[in-house]
Amino acid sequence: MIERRATQRHNVIRNGTIQFAGGAINCTIRNISPIGAALDVPSSLAIPHEITLLMANGRISQHCYIVWRRSTRVGVTFDRLNEPTIDSLPHSVKAVS
Helix, strand or coil, X not given: CCCCCCCCCEEEEEEEEEEECCEEEEEEEEEECCCEEEEECXXXXXXXXXXXXXXCCCCEEEEEEEEEECCCXXXXXXXXXXXXXXXXXXXXXXXXX
């Protein structure tokens, strides 16, 4: 398989919350990079295109757009105006070696 990602993602298993107008759902952050992440969710059907991802127990908030979805997983790209870097993330959301 050809890797098409612009930056390397780091495998993690961290809790997060997806917030959107009219609701919020818990998710699991499966991998993350400076420009996006993959999130496990109970169902991707009710999640709108534009969301806010809360990480590190709500200490980090990132505006995102859904770029792909499967039944229980979504891929998001981070809003480039508010882009975190892997070095700026707390240890609690960084990759596990």
